[in-house]
Amino acid sequence: MAAPVTDSPLRTPQQPPSRKRRWPLARLDTKVTPYLFVAPFFLIFGAFGLFPLLYTAWVSLHDWQLVDGQQGFVGLANYYALFGDPNFYNALGNTVSMFLLSTIPQLLAALGLAALLDRGLRGRTFWRAGLLLPNVVSVVAVALVFTQIFGRDFGIVNYLLELVGLDRVNWQADTWSSHLAVSAMVMWRWTGYNALLYLAAMQSVPKDLYEAATVDGASRWRMFWSITVPSIRPTILFTIVVSTIGGMQLFVEPTLFDPKGASGVGGSDRQFQTLTMYLYEKGFRLFDAGYASAIAWVLFLVVLIFALINFTLARRIASKG
Amino acid sequence: MNNNATRRAVALAAAAVLATGVAACGGSADDGKIRITVGTFSDFGYEDLFAEYEKTHPNIKLEARKLEFDAHHSQLATQLAGGRGAADVVAIEEGWLAQFRTSKDKFVNLADLGAKDLKDQWVSWKWNQGILEDGNFVLGLGTDMGSLALCYRKDLFAAAGLPTERGEVAKLWPTWEEYAKVADRFKEKTPNVKFAGSAENIYTAKLYQSEEGYFAKSDDSFIADTNPKVKEAFLLAGGMGAKGQTAGIKPFTPEWTIALKQGTFATETCAAWALAQIKAGAGEGAADKWDVTSVPGGSGNWGGSFLTVPKQGKNTKEAYEVAKYLTAPAQQKKIFAKTGNLPSEPAVYKDPEVLNKVDAYYNDAPVGQIFAAAADSLKPNYRGTRDSKVRPRFNEALARIEQGKSNPDTAYGEAVTQSRNEVK
Numbered sequence: 001m002a003a004p005v006t007d008s009p010l011r012t013p014q015q016p017p018s019r020k021r022r023w024p025l026a027r028l029d030t031k032v033t034p035y036l037f038v039a040p041f042f043l044i045f046g047a048f049g050l051f052p053l054l055y056t057a058w059v060s061l062h063d064w065q066l067v068d069g070q071q072g073f074v075g076l077a078n079y080y081a082l083f084g085d086p087n088f089y090n091a092l093g094n095t096v097s098m099f100l101l102s103t104i105p106q107l108l109a110a111l112g113l114a115a116l117l118d119r120g121l122r123g124r125t126f127w128r129a130g131l132l133l134p135n136v137v138s139v140v141a142v143a144l145v146f147t148q149i150f151g152r153d154f155g156i157v158n159y160l161l162e163l164v165g166l167d168r169v170n171w172q173a174d175t176w177s178s179h180l181a182v183s184a185m186v187m188w189r190w191t192g193y194n195a196l197l198y199l200a201a202m203q204s205v206p207k208d209l210y211e212a213a214t215v216d217g218a219s220r221w222r223m224f225w226s227i228t229v230p231s232i233r234p235t236i237l238f239t240i241v242v243s244t245i246g247g248m249q250l251f252v253e254p255t256l257f258d259p260k261g262a263s264g265v266g267g268s269d270r271q272f273q274t275l276t277m278y279l280y281e282k283g284f285r286l287f288d289a290g291y292a293s294a295i296a297w298v299l300f301l302v303v304l305i306f307a308l309i310n311f312t313l314a315r316r317i318a319s320k321g
Numbered sequence: 322m323n324n325n326a327t328r329r330a331v332a333l334a335a336a337a338v339l340a341t342g343v344a345a346c347g348g349s350a351d352d353g354k355i356r357i358t359v360g361t362f363s364d365f366g367y368e369d370l371f372a373e374y375e376k377t378h379p380n381i382k383l384e385a386r387k388l389e390f391d392a393h394h395s396q397l398a399t400q401l402a403g404g405r406g407a408a409d410v411v412a413i414e415e416g417w418l419a420q421f422r423t424s425k426d427k428f429v430n431l432a433d434l435g436a437k438d439l440k441d442q443w444v445s446w447k448w449n450q451g452i453l454e455d456g457n458f459v460l461g462l463g464t465d466m467g468s469l470a471l472c473y474r475k476d477l478f479a480a481a482g483l484p485t486e487r488g489e490v491a492k493l494w495p496t497w498e499e500y501a502k503v504a505d506r507f508k509e510k511t512p513n514v515k516f517a518g519s520a521e522n523i524y525t526a527k528l529y530q531s532e533e534g535y536f537a538k539s540d541d542s543f544i545a546d547t548n549p550k551v552k553e554a555f556l557l558a559g560g561m562g563a564k565g566q567t568a569g570i571k572p573f574t575p576e577w578t579i580a581l582k583q584g585t586f587a588t589e590t591c592a593a594w595a596l597a598q599i600k601a602g603a604g605e606g607a608a609d610k611w612d613v614t615s616v617p618g619g620s621g622n623w624g625g626s627f628l629t630v631p632k633q634g635k636n637t638k639e640a641y642e643v644a645k646y647l648t649a650p651a652q653q654k655k656i657f658a659k660t661g662n663l664p665s666e667p668a669v670y671k672d673p674e675v676l677n678k679v680d681a682y683y684n685d686a687p688v689g690q691i692f693a694a695a696a697d698s699l700k701p702n703y704r705g706t707r708d709s710k711v712r713p714r715f716n717e718a719l720a721r722i723e724q725g726k727s728n729p730d731t732a733y734g735e736a737v738t739q740s741r742n743e744v745k
Contacts, residue, residue: 067401067424144575153570154579173724259571260720263391265713268720284395286710286743287420289402 053300060293067287078294088295090270091278092302094179098254098274099247099306102183106191107239113191114198115224128199131192142189143256150181150257172259178272185253190246194239201232233315240314241307248303251276275299354382355636357643360408361385362393364597365464365626366660370652374643381639390414400631401427407631409640410647413461414626415450416712419704421629422453422460429630431459434641442650446701447665451627461627462648465662467592468695469526469616469623472599475684476610477587481510487614487686494617497527497557504566507587515586520562520719522572526590527554529702530621535712535740536705543744545711546737555715555736559729562722569723578602590616592623593663593692600682613686620695622702625665663692670696711740 060078063071082088117127134142149156150171158168171177205228213223229236254272255264264281266273273281275295283292359367371383386408388396394417400407401424413421421428436459440448443463451461471494475485483503484490494500500523504516517523528534528551535545545551561567568586570577580586581602591599591613603611628644630637646652653664657675664670670693678689705711718736721727727735 065424066398067421067427069402148575151576151579153568153576153585154583170724173726259574259576260713260716263713265717268717268724269726284398285713287398 056293056296059289060291060297062290064290064293065287066283066289074290078291079298081291082294082298087270087273087278088275088298091266091273091275094175094266094270094272095248095250095274095276096306098179098182098186098250098272099244101179102186102190103240103243103247105183106187107194107236107243109187110191110194110198110239111229111236113195114202115228117195117199118202118228128196131195133192134188135190135193137189139189139252140256142185143253146181146185146188146253147257150184172257172267173271175269175271178254178257178267182250182254182257182272185257186247186250190243194243197235197239198232201235202228205231237311237314240310244307244310245303248299248306249276250274251280255280275302352382354380355639356382356384357410357636357640358384358386358408359643359647360393360397360411361387362390362412362414363594364660364662365412366656366662367647369659370647370655374646378642381643383643397421397631401633404633407633409630409634409636410644411629411631412464412626413629415467415622415624416704416708418450418461418627419706419708423706425453425458425460427632428460429632429634429637429641430457431462431630431641431644432457434638436462436641436645439645439648442648442666442668444665444667444696446699447625450701461629462644463665464626464628464648464653465594465656466625466665466696466699467529467594467623468663468692468699469529469621470591470593470613470688470691470695471588471616472591472596472611472613472683473588474584474586474607474610475612477511477514477584478507480514481507481587483507485612487612487684490612491615497523497554497617500617501557501561501566504561504564508564508566514584515568516566516588517561518568518570518577518580518586518589519572520558520567520569520723521716522590523561523567524554524558524715524719526616526621526623527557527618529623530618530700531702532700533703534705535708536703538703541705541707543707543711543741545715545740551715552733555719555733556729559719559722559732562719563729567723569720571720573598582606584610590623593661593688594624596661596680596683596688608682609684611682612684613680613688613691615691615695620697620699622699661688663696665696707744710743714739714743 061073061075063074063077065071113131117124117131121127148154150158152158152168152170152172155171157171162168169177171181209227209231210223213227218226251274254266254274255277257272258266264273264277264279264285266277276299279292279295279299282288282295359371361367367385371385375381375383387393394413397407397411397413398421401421437456439462440456444466447463447466451463452459473490478485478490483506484493493503507514507516531550531554532538533544533548534551535548536542537544558567562569568580570580570585572589578601581599582604584607589595589599596613599611628648630640630644634640650664650666650668653666653669654672654675656662657664657669658678661680664675669675670689676689676693678687679685680688715736718727718732718739721735722729722732
């Protein structure tokens with residue numbers, strides 16, 4: 001039962017209806033119902049999002065052992081320690097490096113794939129469904145398979161390298177090689193997903209724009225950059241923000257890539273330890289929950305800053321095009 | 322039990338469970354029986370014993386919970402912190418036990434339930450590892466111990482012109498220094514096969530032969546920087562790694578399994594519990610190739626676990642009874658027969674049946690005798706409550722040497738500096 005939004009045309013303006021008296025319940029209904037409808041999200045967010053966030057902040061201000069709990073208030077000591085911790089900067093650098101290495105090629109490839117699929121392709125549904133397949137496969141399985149592929153002694157990549165006369169690479173040993181391998185996993189998983197988002201956006205670009213451009217004699221390349229990309233700008237912005245959030249929290253792929261198992265250290269020299277892995281190492285290996293909470297909060301801020309920077313940059317670039 | 326049996330997938334799944342805090346709670350089953358969960362990792366060999374126990378205790382229903390080594394222990398930490406979710410009986414490995422000793426108020430004092438009477442079942446050092454406050458607090462009951470031996474590939478030794486009979490092989494390496502020399506000889510003849518699996522295993526085995534490692538036995542103070550035993554073991558193992566005599570493969574990983582199948586390396590330190598893992602990794606195809614002999618430098622202790630009862634359980638008394646049953650000599654003997662995990666109870670490892678055990682897979686090696694002899698000469702290694710902060714730093718340093726990114730001296734210096742920072 002909804003309240004009348006507009007007055008009936010039969011009513012005269014001199015006699016405004018006293019709705020208050022006539023529709024008390026309905027009035028309450030219009031006011032309260034929308035909040036009731038959105039309430040479940042905010043309740044769940046409060047319980048599983050906001051509360052842990054605040055509680056983590058509280059923990060980060062204490063000397064807090066994972067098992068024994070609070071050992072005393074230390075104020076910002078955990079943060080001071082963190083900002084003077086070379087391992088933290090190392091992890092931050094690795095995270096940014098792997099994020100850039102995986103996200104930029106990934107989004108470009110997704111754009112290209114989407115553009116190809118946007119044309120009349122035979123067996124379109126097959127190709128489109130195929131795009132999503134890597135994303136459906138469990139990330140643990142993906143990481144295990146890729147770790148085998150990039151294996152030092154028995155991996156396929158090294159086998160192929162040797163076939164063409166190159167040296168074997170100990171993928172886990174060096175910074176660059178481990179970052180490449182981890183980025184490959186991330187790309188494999190998310191390129192198709194982003195391509196589908198782009199494709200959906202491309203489908204709604206008005207066709208007459210292309211027709212007009214064709215009449216003007218524009219090349220396909222020109223049409224892509226001057227019509228398609230600007231038209232799907234909101235979607236591109238969305239994928240960039242989402243990839244930033246995901247990329248800065250990279251954890252499973254590098255963790256499983258570590259030959260030492262789930263220790264969170266990320267290689268013999270922390271060469272592929274991400275911020276989330278460092279958090280895991282401190283919190284769940286060394287039981288220092290206070291320090292881990294401080295990392296969590298700094299990570300939260302880092303993600304926020306990166307998302308904002310990317311959003312601003314991407315909006316600039318896209319609007320220029 | 323084993324230090325690092327990997328199922329990395331399981332580890333991650335566990336991490337996910339741990340992150341969401343989902344865990345079943347103990348309590349009564351639907352049929353009115355008391356349900357006791359037993360949390361373990363690796364292979365404790367308990368399945369048959371559970372059935373037996375349920376037969377003699379009709380009111381009890383036992384339930385096994387098994388996770389990968391690391392995941393098992395870090396999940397226990399979060400469960401203890403959260404105050405719920407832990408199994409009623411939980412196994413803790415020696416290396417991790419040190420860390421949990423500092424949180425004894427989360428565990429039931431088994432002395433209150435009569436555990437003191439059981440003291441004489443175990444060798445004294447094993448019992449002492451599981452107690453606090455001079456024995457007035459009993460944290461855990463000992464299961465197996467990691468008495469050390471050395472596994473080697475007969476066929477690869479023959480190819481390198483080395484003796485293959487286990488008695489003679491043992492004579493090749495009374496000390497680790499001799500072992501390193503054998504590695505030199507081995508490499509000359511067969512340059513394409515590595516002598517050992519990893520520098521880490523050599524280092525760990527040698528270090529576990531000394532009474533103290535990174536921390537002083539007397540007051541738990543940090544001595545990794547001054548303890549000559551640490552440096553000695555590190556430089557020896559690191560030196561072999563630098564010379565390319567190790568395959569540089571982290572033990573108990575999928576890569577390790579493949580390497581075992583391919584015969585990439587010829588020797589591997591093996592604690593009693595590791596026999597089953599090498600066998601599983603190398604497969605039946607290598608059935609007559611592996612053999613077991615004594616480890617250089619006498620014996621050492623590598624791992625071994627304890628059964629504890631977390632306080633948060635609803636039926637701690639029944640849980641203690643289960644732990645008591647599982648660690649009693651009669652059951653420990655059955656476990657040894659099944660899995661080869663060596664019990665830490667003299668009554669068991671001196672039992673003729675145990676002593677006479679041969680392992681068909683390892684060319685009928687008299688594993689009972691080898692491990693029992695090692696157990697007798699074993700000096701327990703003091704771990705220290707902050708062991709887990711320091712140990713990985715040394716292992717990582719060894720890996721850097723094997724990867725050609727560092728040399729033994731530099732890597733040792735780095736490991737010492739890093740671990741000093743960790744414990745300050």
